[in-house]
Amino acid sequence: MSGVLETMLHSEKNAVCCKCKKSVSEAELVKRYFICPECHAYDRIPPRARIEYLTDKDSFNELFCADIDADPISFPGYAEKKAASRKKSGETEAVLCGTARIGGYETCIFVMNSEFMMASMGTVVGDRIASLFEYAIKRKLPVIGYAASGGARMQEGVLSLMQMVKTSIAAKKHSDAGLLFIVCLTDPTMGGVTASFATLGDIIIAEPNALIGFAGRRVIEQNTGGKLPESFQSAEFQLEHGVIDGIVERKDQRDYLTDVLSMHAEKWGVKA
Ligand SMILES: [Zn+2]
Numbered sequence: 001m002s003g004v005l006e007t008m009l010h011s012e013k014n015a016v017c018c019k020c021k022k023s024v025s026e027a028e029l030v031k032r033y034f035i036c037p038e039c040h041a042y043d044r045i046p047p048r049a050r051i052e053y054l055t056d057k058d059s060f061n062e063l064f065c066a067d068i069d070a071d072p073i074s075f076p077g078y079a080e081k082k083a084a085s086r087k088k089s090g091e092t093e094a095v096l097c098g099t100a101r102i103g104g105y106e107t108c109i110f111v112m113n114s115e116f117m118m119a120s121m122g123t124v125v126g127d128r129i130a131s132l133f134e135y136a137i138k139r140k141l142p143v144i145g146y147a148a149s150g151g152a153r154m155q156e157g158v159l160s161l162m163q164m165v166k167t168s169i170a171a172k173k174h175s176d177a178g179l180l181f182i183v184c185l186t187d188p189t190m191g192g193v194t195a196s197f198a199t200l201g202d203i204i205i206a207e208p209n210a211l212i213g214f215a216g217r218r219v220i221e222q223n224t225g226g227k228l229p230e231s232f233q234s235a236e237f238q239l240e241h242g243v244i245d246g247i248v249e250r251k252d253q254r255d256y257l258t259d260v261l262s263m264h265a266e267k268w269g270v271k272a
Contacts (some may be wrong), residue, residue, distance in 0.1 A: 004049045005022060005052045006112070008026045008027065008028050009030045011026040012025075013025070017038060017039060020039035021037060022038045024038070030049070033053065034049070042186075042187060042210070043267040044114050044236075047111040047112070047113045048096065052113050053250070054144075054253060055101060055252075056104065059063065060099070060109075061096050061098050062098040063135065064131045068092075068093075070122060071077070073155075075155040075156070078155035083182050086116075088103070091118065093116065094112055094116035094117055095110055096113065096131045097110045097128045099257055104258075106141055107142050107144045108141050108142070108144070109145070109189075112125075112144040112148040112186075113148070114149070114188070117153065118150035118188075119150065121151070121167075123156055124158050124159070127163075129145075131168075133174045136174055136185070137174050137179065143181065144182050145197070145198070145201070147186065147194075149188070150190055162181075164196035167197040167208060181200065181203075184207065185206040185212050185244065188211035190216065194213060202242070203245050203246075205244060205248045209232055209235060210235040212233055212244070213233035235247050
């Protein structure tokens with residue numbers, strides 16, 4: 001381990017579990033892939049830590065990280081909200097993109113950050129993801145994507161919805177070039193992200209118990225007047241209904257991705 005994980009492993013700070021709200025040391029969380037030792041909930045992983053778990057040591061090279069602070073419709077309160085997210089996360093936006101090796105295979109990778117305005121998709125997020133697909137097409141590389149999102153970023157108005165089209169076209173062009181796109185849906189993946197690139201993977205996996213859907217449960221129940229099953233929109237529900245191909249635990253994800261990349265070696269532009 002190096003970088004973020006190494007630092008957290010030696011940290012004396014505590015974090016609070018997102019589900020049971022018990023205090024857990026950062027070092028303990030790192031050892032357990034950010035899974036709560038008390039209630040076994042999958043806690044949120046900072047994107048750089050996620051990348052370290054998944055990729056070969058020191059192989060990540062960040063791309064499309066230009067610091068663009070977009071506020072295209074001057075939405076009231078947006079600048080302040082985004083500034084707070086930037087300060088809290090230490091990141092400039094809700095997605096981190098780059099190249100890295102996984103099990104020796106060269107890949108393009110993006111990881112969305114639910115701690116940054118619930119990883120909502122605005123113009124910068126859309127630009128970064130579309131640019132990564134374009135980069136992958138030029139270099140004939142597979143794309144590994146970790147999705148998370150509350151949906152479109154409402155503070156950017158209709159421009160946020162246009163990111164659905166832009167990212168979907170980029171993913172389609174990557175597919176038409178015969179290249180592999182594996183996406184992992186993490187908790188929560190909702191709205192315009194689910195309805196665009198996040199469900200366009202050749203292989204779609206999810207983390208256990210992740211919330212995956214388009215509109216939320218309450219909105220659907222109010223509109224249909226019906227009661228939805230308890231498991232509605234869980235990863236397990238989506239697997240049962242054919243939306244995703246599999247559920248992979250965090251400790252197994254790196255090996256799973258390596259296996260899939262090795263199976264597609266040479267054929268779909270995957271190279272060691
Ligand atoms: Zn817990």
